[in-house]
Amino acid sequence: MKSDIILRVIAKLLMPFMLIFALYVQFHGDFGPGGGFQAGVIAAGAVVFYAIIFGLTEGQRLVPEWIVEKMLAAGVLLYAGVGLAGIALGGNYLDYFVLDADSVRGQLRGIFWVEAGVALTVSGVMIKLFYLFAGRGRDAGDS
Amino acid sequence: MAVAVIAMAVQRNLFGVVVLFSIYSFLMATVLVALDAVDVAMTEAAVGAGVSTVLLLGALYLTGGTESKPMQRPLLPLALSIAVGAVLAYGMQGLPAFSDPQAPIHSHVAPRYLEQGPKETGVPNVVTAVLASYRGYDTLGETAVVFTAGVGVIALLRRRTRKGK
Numbered sequence: 001m002k003s004d005i006i007l008r009v010i011a012k013l014l015m016p017f018m019l020i021f022a023l024y025v026q027f028h029g030d031f032g033p034g035g036g037f038q039a040g041v042i043a044a045g046a047v048v049f050y051a052i053i054f055g056l057t058e059g060q061r062l063v064p065e066w067i068v069e070k071m072l073a074a075g076v077l078l079y080a081g082v083g084l085a086g087i088a089l090g091g092n093y094l095d096y097f098v099l100d101a102d103s104v105r106g107q108l109r110g111i112f113w114v115e116a117g118v119a120l121t122v123s124g125v126m127i128k129l130f131y132l133f134a135g136r137g138r139d140a141g142d143s
Numbered sequence: 144m145a146v147a148v149i150a151m152a153v154q155r156n157l158f159g160v161v162v163l164f165s166i167y168s169f170l171m172a173t174v175l176v177a178l179d180a181v182d183v184a185m186t187e188a189a190v191g192a193g194v195s196t197v198l199l200l201g202a203l204y205l206t207g208g209t210e211s212k213p214m215q216r217p218l219l220p221l222a223l224s225i226a227v228g229a230v231l232a233y234g235m236q237g238l239p240a241f242s243d244p245q246a247p248i249h250s251h252v253a254p255r256y257l258e259q260g261p262k263e264t265g266v267p268n269v270v271t272a273v274l275a276s277y278r279g280y281d282t283l284g285e286t287a288v289v290f291t292a293g294v295g296v297i298a299l300l301r302r303r304t305r306k307g308k
Contacts, residue, residue, distance in 0.1 A: 033181035041189040094279040104265040125293030133201035
């Protein structure tokens, strides 16, 4: 598959659109369908697609494994951190109203960071699972 | 969809099963769009039809592509699944009709979310408002579940790799 020029060119062409669509779903989730989970999966799908076409090594050069592993934990920590920020600013845990002087803006801010956390964790898990499966296949093939 | 499911059950070639599974997920996503659940439909299309197909193909590559013949006729599982299906069908008789405005699910907190949600959160998409704000704890738990599952799979697959070496 690595040598097929049509697949390679199409993959290169599609990658930016897939990533932009993921960002669109992420940030437009307030107004249309979408949100952190969907955006995370679409972004992970783009990376998986790239790694399928260009090989696992290229994919891991694009998104190194250690970043993916950090993403897993960073997403949950970001989400929990938004909750702690609510406490620090004098509200309850995961209370977004206190995140800004204007309560509606506080809500928007809280939802934004929470969705970012969800997207980080979800895409991290998906990419990492793919790397693990694909990497095992390679190990089995070597031995 | 029914055709896809029956073909999946009959098929012995697992590659075909995975492809049919992907088709089924896409059909399910269109059903969800028809039910006006676009958020869920996007998730189904991306996870069910996209990423999980890739993961299943990766698993097939590791295990081989043909399902072995069952050791005995699976009569007990068949009877069990028919019984569970019958119980579920019986239980569905007690559910309110689809999109009945008097249904309990529509008469407790849902109207408040719909009326106050856009005003309180400034987010026009009520699904996002409920998911990230009103049900923030649930979504935190959900993210933690995804994280835990991912970490569990990482731990399992890593150890195997090391043993293999």
